Amino acid sequence: MLEVFITRKIHDSGVQMLKKAGFKITVYPKDQIIDRKSLLQGSKNKDAVLSLLTDKIDDEFFTSAGSKLKIVANYAVGFDNVDLQSAQKHKVVVTNTPSDKVNESVAEHTFALMLALARRITEADHFAKRGQYKGWSPTLLNGTDVYGKTLGLIGAGRIGSMVARRAVKGFGMKLIYSGPSHNPELEKELGAKKVSQTALLQKSDFVSLHVPLLPSTRHLISDKEFKLMKKTSFLINTARGPVVDEKALLKALKAKQIAGAGIDVFECEPSIDCDLSDNLALKQFDNVILTPHIASATEEARRAMSEVAAKNIIAVLKGKKPLTPAKVN
Numbered sequence: 001m002l003e004v005f006i007t008r009k010i011h012d013s014g015v016q017m018l019k020k021a022g023f024k025i026t027v028y029p030k031d032q033i034i035d036r037k038s039l040l041q042g043s044k045n046k047d048a049v050l051s052l053l054t055d056k057i058d059d060e061f062f063t064s065a066g067s068k069l070k071i072v073a074n075y076a077v078g079f080d081n082v083d084l085q086s087a088q089k090h091k092v093v094v095t096n097t098p099s100d101k102v103n104e105s106v107a108e109h110t111f112a113l114m115l116a117l118a119r120r121i122t123e124a125d126h127f128a129k130r131g132q133y134k135g136w137s138p139t140l141l142n143g144t145d146v147y148g149k150t151l152g153l154i155g156a157g158r159i160g161s162m163v164a165r166r167a168v169k170g171f172g173m174k175l176i177y178s179g180p181s182h183n184p185e186l187e188k189e190l191g192a193k194k195v196s197q198t199a200l201l202q203k204s205d206f207v208s209l210h211v212p213l214l215p216s217t218r219h220l221i222s223d224k225e226f227k228l229m230k231k232t233s234f235l236i237n238t239a240r241g242p243v244v245d246e247k248a249l250l251k252a253l254k255a256k257q258i259a260g261a262g263i264d265v266f267e268c269e270p271s272i273d274c275d276l277s278d279n280l281a282l283k284q285f286d287n288v289i290l291t292p293h294i295a296s297a298t299e300e301a302r303r304a305m306s307e308v309a310a311k312n313i314i315a316v317l318k319g320k321k322p323l324t325p326a327k328v329n
């Protein structure tokens, strides 16, 4: 019987699909990030491993898992936790979960952060709940409009494009993008313009990051980039924490070089702040909204992630091609 190891409890629909396909399923029993020893032990002699973005899938993992392993199905769109070269060396297929449903959920969360920043929703919520509201005022908690503003997408792949549609069709925003690839559909459909990253940072009212974490995107946004941004602009990161240099972000916030930031992913995750002794830490800024890596945390997205991961495992264990192999564009 073919055996699948799942490194943490996930949405049940994919697990049921795997059971129906006749595989023996083992799920790490604790609902917490699996420790290294349990990850290596649980994966030994399995035919497939369904991993999470919190699992380090490296050469030691592949060596320890053994030669039966055919596929690591990562339950995430991102796969920077997986060493693809090592996977190739060990002849293991790696897949991710970039389904439209998941990408739409991430785009929606990105937009939620944009709106919440512009309209100061979290500040207003705290204000109201603390009992500070004493009557309508012309100057109370004034924010800025999103409507008609310029959105700059760094990375206009699948998720970026879904953010773009919301921006242009829902909020009449102007769209510019930068990154290694051209997106002619986005230009045709939404009037997007490709510009240099420098021009994008100088012109955008909202800068949103939609690039994978690669050596070339680590600290893509650092001191120099913050200095290029408008003082009235907002940064949104629902991609990966290390794409933004957190120290530089803190400096930019303190110097009021930008108007605020919406951050779902952290450089030193699961720590919110890299330097806990730093009294400039992210959580001290009212104009920063922090969410704990939940951009794809919806019933719909998590079901889709679980099903896409399961379909990939079923395909590969039946000798077919994976649906969504992890690849760097």
Ligand code: GLV
Residues within 6 Å of the ligand: 053, 075, 076, 077, 078, 079, 296
């Ligand atoms: C979440 O961060 C994902 O990559 O799906």
Ligand code: GLV
Residues within 6 Å of the ligand: 077, 098, 103, 155, 156, 157, 158, 159, 160, 161, 210, 211, 212
């Ligand atoms: C991935 O799908 C992205 O938009 O970066």
